[in-house]
Amino acid sequence: MMNLPALVQSLRFSLLRIESRLLQLTGLETQAAPCLAVNGPGLLPQIDQESQQDEEQGPGLMDSILWMAAPKKRRTIEVNRTRRRSESKLIKVQNNIEPCPECGHLKQKHVLCGFCYAKVSRETALIRQQMREMEGGPLRAPAVETVVLYEGETPSEQDREKRIVERPRKRPAWFSY
Amino acid sequence: MLTFFAGVAFIRNIAGSLHSRLPTLGGASQQLSCLHTSISLNSKHWEKNNHKVYPPQLQDEPRRPAEVYHSRRQIKYSKDKMWYLAKMIRGMSIDEAIAQLEFNDKKGAKIMKEVLLEAQEMAVKNHNVEYKSNLYVAESFSGKGKYLKRIRYHGRGMFGIMDKVYCHYFVKLVEGVPPKPEQSTSFDQAKEYVQSLKNRTIIHSL
Numbered sequence: 001m002m003n004l005p006a007l008v009q010s011l012r013f014s015l016l017r018i019e020s021r022l023l024q025l026t027g028l029e030t031q032a033a034p035c036l037a038v039n040g041p042g043l044l045p046q047i048d049q050e051s052q053q054d055e056e057q058g059p060g061l062m063d064s065i066l067w068m069a070a071p072k073k074r075r076t077i078e079v080n081r082t083r084r085r086s087e088s089k090l091i092k093v094q095n096n097i098e099p100c101p102e103c104g105h106l107k108q109k110h111v112l113c114g115f116c117y118a119k120v121s122r123e124t125a126l127i128r129q130q131m132r133e134m135e136g137g138p139l140r141a142p143a144v145e146t147v148v149l150y151e152g153e154t155p156s157e158q159d160r161e162k163r164i165v166e167r168p169r170k171r172p173a174w175f176s177y
Numbered sequence: 178m179l180t181f182f183a184g185v186a187f188i189r190n191i192a193g194s195l196h197s198r199l200p201t202l203g204g205a206s207q208q209l210s211c212l213h214t215s216i217s218l219n220s221k222h223w224e225k226n227n228h229k230v231y232p233p234q235l236q237d238e239p240r241r242p243a244e245v246y247h248s249r250r251q252i253k254y255s256k257d258k259m260w261y262l263a264k265m266i267r268g269m270s271i272d273e274a275i276a277q278l279e280f281n282d283k284k285g286a287k288i289m290k291e292v293l294l295e296a297q298e299m300a301v302k303n304h305n306v307e308y309k310s311n312l313y314v315a316e317s318f319s320g321k322g323k324y325l326k327r328i329r330y331h332g333r334g335m336f337g338i339m340d341k342v343y344c345h346y347f348v349k350l351v352e353g354v355p356p357k358p359e360q361s362t363s364f365d366q367a368k369e370y371v372q373s374l375k376n377r378t379i380i381h382s383l
Contacts, residue, residue, distance in 0.1 A: 084257070089261075090264060091262065091281065094277060094281075097276045097279075097280055106279060
């Protein structure tokens with residue numbers, strides 16, 4: 001076993017050496033020792049070039065393809081399902097459907113009944129066909145009002161100067177005179 | 178070659194007649210023939226469920242409600258898009274379901290409405306359902322059909338394989354009033370959660 005004073009001495013020397021090395025690295029020491037003096041710029045030129053290169057590459061990196069938003073991990077099926085089946089993505093039940101009082105088919109409250117509309121448009125198509133035959137060509141509509149008369153109907157006082165379109169069938173219930 | 182095909186058709190006929198004879202043997206043999214009674218989704222033999230015959234009910238048994246299984250295969254629509262419609266009508270009465278589908282703008286809604294009407298007609302004609310409105314949608318879901326593959330051309334000579342998607346749609350109608358979904362209050366749900374926490378057991382403890 002080494003004697004204690006010698007141990008303490010060696011420790012002290014090593015600590016002093018570490019301190020001097022640290023001071024040398026940081027450049028804070030003020031010891032005057034013989035060394036070579038070189039005439040040159042204050043900062044080393046290498047550091048300047050590195051900083052310039054960094055500045056140039058900065059905006060370049062932003063434009064290059066490598067900086068693009070990309071998913072980091074695959075979205076699991078559980079995560080996908082919760083997103084696809086969330087309340088906002090499900091179809092809402094409509095509460096504006098009611099039966100049509102005329103025909104009994106279903107209709108939306110703010111829309112005409114589809115069945116009744118089809119029935120009316122079918123009859124209107126036949127009336128229009130008759131009018132086309134009466135006119136005999138395009139742009140030959142008379143400059144008077146038109147009245148549609150069904151079987152067994154005679155034109156009344158008001159219909160004296162109107163064009164009469166005859167339909168050879170009974171008057172439908174929904175077409176009031 | 179012709180004899181080979183005739184032989185194959187003959188064997189297929191026998192198999193078909195066997196299949197049709199199996200359900201008529203009775204309930205006991207039914208239990209033996211199908212080892213897995215509830216396969217997940219049951220989509221491969223959805224229509225076969227209609228041929229299931231139960232033994233006659235006893236006097237004091239409650240009346241078993243009629244069930245109708247119907248499906249449509251290879252619908253030109255996406256199974257994911259069809260799922261939303263199927264989810265909407267789950268648990269509705271058949272009139273409500275048809276009304277909702279009639280005024281829905283999706284392509285699958287028209288097809289689903291046809292399927293429901295067909296199933297309703299089947300129920301009244303073949304399955305001894307008295308009132309056609311007394312049905313509700315017990316199960317309704319969509320499945321993937323057989324896809325066709327096509328080439329989708331990209332730039333730079335690259336290509337991708339495009340899938341032309343098809344789907345199946347399955348529906349089960351049951352006679353009776355639709356069951357009301359249980360609505361629990363928030364307090365009840367909280368109580369249930371606390372109870373489930375209390376029911377936990379610690380393994381390897383004394």
